[in-house]
Amino acid sequence: MAIKKGSEYIESIRKRKIDIFFFGEKIENIIEHPNTRPVIYSVAKTYDLAHVEDYKDVMTAVRDDGEIINRLVYIHKSKEDLYKRVQLARLLSKELGTCNYRCTGSDALNAVYLTTYMIDKENGTDYHERFLRFLDYVQKNDLAVTGALTDVKGSRALRPSEQPDPDMYVRVVEERDDGIIVRGAKIHQSGSYAAHEIIVLPTRAMRENEKEYAVAFAVSPDTEGVKFVLQFNSFEAKRALCKDCSIELGIPKYGIRGTAMMILDDVFIPWDKVFLYGEYKYTRNLIEYFTLLHRMAGAPCKTGFADVVIGGAYLLTKHLEIERSPIIRDKLAEMVSKSEAAYGIAVAAAYEGEKTDAGTYLPNKILANVAKLEGSLGFVKILTMIAELTGGLSVTGPSEKDLKHPEIGKYLQKYLKTGKASAEELLRIEKFLELWIAGPHYVGTLQGGGPPQTQKLSISAYVNWEELEKNVKNLLSEE
Numbered sequence: 001m002a003i004k005k006g007s008e009y010i011e012s013i014r015k016r017k018i019d020i021f022f023f024g025e026k027i028e029n030i031i032e033h034p035n036t037r038p039v040i041y042s043v044a045k046t047y048d049l050a051h052v053e054d055y056k057d058v059m060t061a062v063r064d065d066g067e068i069i070n071r072l073v074y075i076h077k078s079k080e081d082l083y084k085r086v087q088l089a090r091l092l093s094k095e096l097g098t099c100n101y102r103c104t105g106s107d108a109l110n111a112v113y114l115t116t117y118m119i120d121k122e123n124g125t126d127y128h129e130r131f132l133r134f135l136d137y138v139q140k141n142d143l144a145v146t147g148a149l150t151d152v153k154g155s156r157a158l159r160p161s162e163q164p165d166p167d168m169y170v171r172v173v174e175e176r177d178d179g180i181i182v183r184g185a186k187i188h189q190s191g192s193y194a195a196h197e198i199i200v201l202p203t204r205a206m207r208e209n210e211k212e213y214a215v216a217f218a219v220s221p222d223t224e225g226v227k228f229v230l231q232f233n234s235f236e237a238k239r240a241l242c243k244d245c246s247i248e249l250g251i252p253k254y255g256i257r258g259t260a261m262m263i264l265d266d267v268f269i270p271w272d273k274v275f276l277y278g279e280y281k282y283t284r285n286l287i288e289y290f291t292l293l294h295r296m297a298g299a300p301c302k303t304g305f306a307d308v309v310i311g312g313a314y315l316l317t318k319h320l321e322i323e324r325s326p327i328i329r330d331k332l333a334e335m336v337s338k339s340e341a342a343y344g345i346a347v348a349a350a351y352e353g354e355k356t357d358a359g360t361y362l363p364n365k366i367l368a369n370v371a372k373l374e375g376s377l378g379f380v381k382i383l384t385m386i387a388e389l390t391g392g393l394s395v396t397g398p399s400e401k402d403l404k405h406p407e408i409g410k411y412l413q414k415y416l417k418t419g420k421a422s423a424e425e426l427l428r429i430e431k432f433l434e435l436w437i438a439g440p441h442y443v444g445t446l447q448g449g450g451p452p453q454t455q456k457l458s459i460s461a462y463v464n465w466e467e468l469e470k471n472v473k474n475l476l477s478e479e
Contacts, residue, residue, distance in 0.1 A: 003060065003070055004142045005051065006044030013040060013194065016222040020193050020260070022230040023240065030193060034239050035230055038255030039191045043101050043144050045254070046072060046092060058087045069139045072102045075113050076361045082296070082350035089297040090343065093304025099257040101191025103297055105145030108199040109135065110360060111289035112216060112275050117358035119282050131275050134218060143196035148186040148262060149290065151203040160206065160213045170200060170264060171212040172277065179270040180277065182215065186262045188447070193221045193228045193260055199275075200264075205284035214283050216276035217269045225267035228260040235439050247400040247428045250435035257444055289362060291450065291458070296368040298449040299346035299375030305445075306339035306382055309436050313386045316429050319421035320391075331385050338378035345371040365462045373455040379445050387437040394434040397427055 004012075010031060020027045022035050030036040050059040050070050061074035061081070076082050085106070092100040113135070116127040138145055151160075154168030163169070170184030182200075192198050197218050206214040219226060230236070235256050238248055246252045276282060314332060317323040349367035356362060387394075403412050403423060416423035435441065 002142070003050050003068065004047045006041075006048040009044050009047045009144065010040060012196070016220075018193055018222050018228065019226065020228040020230065022236075023232055027230075034243050035236055036193070036258065038098070038239075038251075038253065039101060039194045039258040042096050042098055042254045043191060043194045045096055046070070046100050046102055046144070047142075049091070049095060055091065058084050058091055063139065067139075070142055072100075072106045073109060073135075073139050073143070073145060074106075075110055075135070076293075077359060079351050079353050079361060082353045082361050082363055083347060085293075085297055086300045086343075086346045086350050090300035090304040090307070093301045094307045095304075096254050097251045097305070097308045098254045099190050101146060101194055101258075102144055103301065104147030104149070104190065104294065105195065105197075105199065107290050107293040107297065108147030108201060109138070109145060110293055111201070111286055112199060114289050114356055114358045114360050114362070115216075115282055115286040116275050118285060119276065119279055121357070123279070125279075127275050130272055134273060134275075138197060141196075144194065145197045145199060146190070146192050146195040147290070148189055148192060148198050148200045149203050149287075150186055150188050152185045152187055152261075153203070159210070160204075161210045169203065169213050170215065172215050173212075173266065176268075179268055180215070180217075180274060182217070182264050182267050182269055184264050186264075188259050189228075189262045190257055190259050190448075192262050195221060198262070201286060201290060202283045203287075205287060206280040208280055211278040211280050214276060214278055214280040215274070216286060218273040218275070219264075219267060219269060223267055225265040227263040227265060229263070231259045231440075233440055235435070242400070245400045247403075247424065247431050250432045250439075256435055256440055291454075292362055292365060292368045294449045295372035295455065296346055296349045296363040299342040299371035302375040302379040302445060303339045303343040303346075305436075305441070306335065306379055309382065309386055309433065310335050310339070312429060312433050312436075313389050316389060316433065319418050319426050319429060321419055328389070331389065335382045335385055338374075338381055342371055342375035342378050345374055366459055369455040369458045369462070372449055373452055373459070376445050376452055376455075380442065383437050383442060383445075386433060390430060390433050390437065393426075394430040395438050397430055400427070400431075403427060 014031050018030060020030060027033045027036060031040055049055050059071055060068050061071045062068055071084065071088055076085060089103065112131055116131045119125055120128040151169040154163045154165060160169040167184050170182060170186065172180045173183045174181035197220055199218050201216050202214060239255060242248045249255060310332065317328050322328050345367055349363040349371050352364035352367055353361045398412055403409055413423045416426055418426060
């Protein structure tokens, strides 16, 4: 057993035949295609960072048998493990400036571990043993795992069992001696095609008449019947159009968050990869465990991004020679304050975590949701302040090709320079900040891990309101 290097991960993906489409065409080589390559390189970085001496304590963990593995496929066995998961999220966002694409996989592995343990303990099933074999396979082969949660949902006013088209939520359409056949689609899947294994979870708690939707399983992206359709937005169009540009791409190597719709067209799943089927009562537990972990990690993820964009904002102020302005210093300080506050709450959620019957740890329920809420809203505020600093050039500036044009380029070089930065230097940082203030990161920040309203609902559900009321009544008592 050994932790892969990034190059080894890339070669393991290169061998796979994956059905993936972009802008009306099928992609034949996801390693080289400009719109999938950044995702591949981002995942590869999660492997290479595990070999950096200064990061090994955060990037790696030790199994019960003493073997060292990547922390992204580790099961949290202590509060310290939860804290290192928080550190890991920040580190990866800071190093990549985009999604690491394995975050949901880490949270899904831990959620399924606990849920299968619970199901088996109460029902005498063998889901947990299946999962332990799968986990051992993942860890020993150092596989990249991602999670798939969000269904397409059809009419939002209707439950899965009430949809005119029953495939609006992933469901089992056939049960066989050797496994099940599943059908449906998952959306907003960050980097799913770049994983070795995808853990598919139900998107909501199911009822007794929705047993076919109460299903959790693992599937490889190259399995027959699995298809992906890439996102298409202005930045993906720019990347496809400007293949030889670096300034235009903001972060040339890692790009922006790359997502896809994952279609499951009657896909066969062997029983060894089925971790829940029909036990509808446990879908609520599974989703709760996943979201608690994912929201705890979501706050430091945004803090890592904040480290990047605040650094970019500071560099821009130096280019513009306004870094000493009291107003600018105040804005930068406020940005740091909002970011570190969210990170601190996530750390508290980890250290206020509790041990489960399965021997694993979950973060504090209220603090995990507060961390995600403050991380999302705080980061949006940071982006708003950065939009003020850019002065508009990040969305009104010319292209890199114009800058290099033999006729018009000299004018741009003349008029876009500052006292401390060339036109190219200024345009490069402006295009970098454009990724954040005018790109998918804004929506991704609010929606990833559930929009702010879901955290508020969870917080309200977890608060012991009666205890708060009782405390006030005791204070008001004259006795």
